[in-house]
Amino acid sequence: xxxxxxxxxxxxxxxxxxxxxxxxxxxxxxxxxxxxxxxxxxxxxxxxxxxxxxxxxxxxxxxxxxxxxxxxxxxxxxxxxxxxxxxxxxxxxxxxxxxxxxxxxxxxxxxxxxxxxxxxxxxxx
Numbered sequence: 001x002x003x004x005x006x007x008x009x010x011x012x013x014x015x016x017x018x019x020x021x022x023x024x025x026x027x028x029x030x031x032x033x034x035x036x037x038x039x040x041x042x043x044x045x046x047x048x049x050x051x052x053x054x055x056x057x058x059x060x061x062x063x064x065x066x067x068x069x070x071x072x073x074x075x076x077x078x079x080x081x082x083x084x085x086x087x088x089x090x091x092x093x094x095x096x097x098x099x100x101x102x103x104x105x106x107x108x109x110x111x112x113x114x115x116x117x118x119x120x121x122x123x124x125x
Contacts, residue, residue, distance in 0.1 A: 002026045002114055004099050009119030012089055016123070020084040022099030022116055033077040036105040038112055039084045041095035041121075051097070052084060053105035062105050067093075089123045096120050 008020040020039070024032045038053035052073040053062045061073050072085040082099055097119050100112035 002032075002101075004101065004114055004116035006097065006099050006116045006119040009097060009121045011122045011124065014090055014123055014125050016089050017085070017087045018089065018121060020086065020097055020099075020119060020121070022082045022084075024080040024101075032080040032101075035101040035114075036103065037073075037075055037082040038100045038102065038105060038109075039073060039082075039097060040100060040109055040112075041093075041097045042118075043095040046095075048098070048109050050107035050109065053107070054082065055105050060105065062107070064107070086121070089121075091123045091125045094121060094123050 002024055003026050004022050004024055006022045012018055034056055036055055039051040040048050041051050042048040050064050051067055052071055054073045054075050058075050070088045075082045099116045101114040102112035
C-alpha cells in the first residue's frame with residue numbers, strides 16, 4: 001500500500017509564495033520513480049482541475065494555463081517527493097491541492113490512480 005501525503009498549505013496574502021510538498025510512504029519500491037506525478041486542486045463548488053504534472057524522469061513538465069509562469073513542479077525520486085512551488089499567488093488559487101500518481105502525465109484526473117488527502121491553500125486579497 002502506497003500513500004501520498006501533502007504538506008505546506010496555509011493562509012497567505014495575494015502576491016505571496018507557498019511551497020507544497022508531497023511525500024510517498026509505504027511500500028513505494030519502484031513505485032515512485034516509475035510514475036508520473038500531478039497536482040490538482042478543487043475549490044468549493046467546483047470540479048477538480050489540473051494544475052501541473054511531471055514525467056517520471058522529471059525532464060518534462062506540464063502546466064495549466066492559469067498557473068503557467070507562476071507555479072513550478074519538481075520531483076526528487078531519491079527522496080520520493082514532489083514539490084509545487086507557487087509564486088505570485090492570487091485569490092483564485094484558493095483551493096484544496098492534491099498530489100496524485102499515474103501512468104503518464106495528464107491533465108485528466110481520471111488517469112491518476114493514487115491520491116493524497118489534500119492540503120488547503122487560501123489566498124486572501
